[in-house]
Amino acid sequence: MAKDEIYTIPVNDGFNEDCECAFCAMQQKLEQEMLDFVLSPSYMEEDVRGETNAKGFCRTHMEQLYRRENSLGVALIMQSQFDHQRKYVMDLAKNGGSVKKGGLFSKKQTEADPIRTYIETQPHKCYVCDRTQATLERYFGAFFILWKKDESFRSKVLGSKAFCLVHFLQLIQAADQHLSAKEAASFKEQIIKLQEANDDRIAEDINWFTLKFDYRYQKEPWKNSKDAVPRTIQKVNGQIVSK
Ligand SMILES: [Zn+2]
Numbered sequence: 001m002a003k004d005e006i007y008t009i010p011v012n013d014g015f016n017e018d019c020e021c022a023f024c025a026m027q028q029k030l031e032q033e034m035l036d037f038v039l040s041p042s043y044m045e046e047d048v049r050g051e052t053n054a055k056g057f058c059r060t061h062m063e064q065l066y067r068r069e070n071s072l073g074v075a076l077i078m079q080s081q082f083d084h085q086r087k088y089v090m091d092l093a094k095n096g097g098s099v100k101k102g103g104l105f106s107k108k109q110t111e112a113d114p115i116r117t118y119i120e121t122q123p124h125k126c127y128v129c130d131r132t133q134a135t136l137e138r139y140f141g142a143f144f145i146l147w148k149k150d151e152s153f154r155s156k157v158l159g160s161k162a163f164c165l166v167h168f169l170q171l172i173q174a175a176d177q178h179l180s181a182k183e184a185a186s187f188k189e190q191i192i193k194l195q196e197a198n199d200d201r202i203a204e205d206i207n208w209f210t211l212k213f214d215y216r217y218q219k220e221p222w223k224n225s226k227d228a229v230p231r232t233i234q235k236v237n238g239q240i241v242s243k
Pocket residue numbers: 021022023024025163164165166167238
């Protein structure tokens with residue numbers, strides 16, 4: 001069994017949903033499962049705690065974690081994270097981010113300034129984002145297992161509303177990894193055609209939405225554009241906002 005085979009079920013299910021990008025829907029589901037896990041008893045394990053202590057959570061996932069009704073769970077996570085991070089930050093502050101050990105020509109001297117690294121990278125680090133991306137990579141593998149062997153899956157994909165811009169490119173890139181050169185060329189041709197048709201559809205919908213604010217079009221029907229804004233947000237940002 002290929003290593004990504006076990007993920008063919010969620011991937012196949014993902015394409016049953018009517019949305020602007022099946023991978024966004026799968027990603028959202030994975031993120032929710034990851035948040036459940038973080039608040040579950042197994043999260044109390046030392047090694048997992050260690051990982052989230054250092055990485056922390058991005059703003060989106062911190063907010064979602066906080067909104068879950070589990071005050072004690074969140075309190076324990078934050079207690080542990082704060083304890084870890086405050087020591088690290090204080091160490092940087094007191095030592096000026098300079099390297100304590102090693103001479104002038106030691107390897108560490110050439111490494112990036114740790115204070116600057118912390119300021120620039122810490123707000124973007126996220127345990128949930130990283131774990132989700134790692135699983136999503138496997139989902140792309142499963143996608144191509146299905147694409148190669150399952151005719152009904154192929155028609156489901158080609159009948160879908162295509163992808164958000166990031167997942168579209170991720171799919172194009174993954175094709176080279178999972179298909180032969182000949183298969184990849186044919187795949188890309190079909191997927192690009194699908195994406196272009198759906199990008200045109202979205203462009204038309206958002207355009208009509210803006211025109212509806214013009215008095216000349218006020219009495220015209222909304223057509224398909226009532227929810228054009230959240231759907232365009234998803235295509236551009238890969239973000240599912242509630243309608
Ligand atoms: Zn997407």
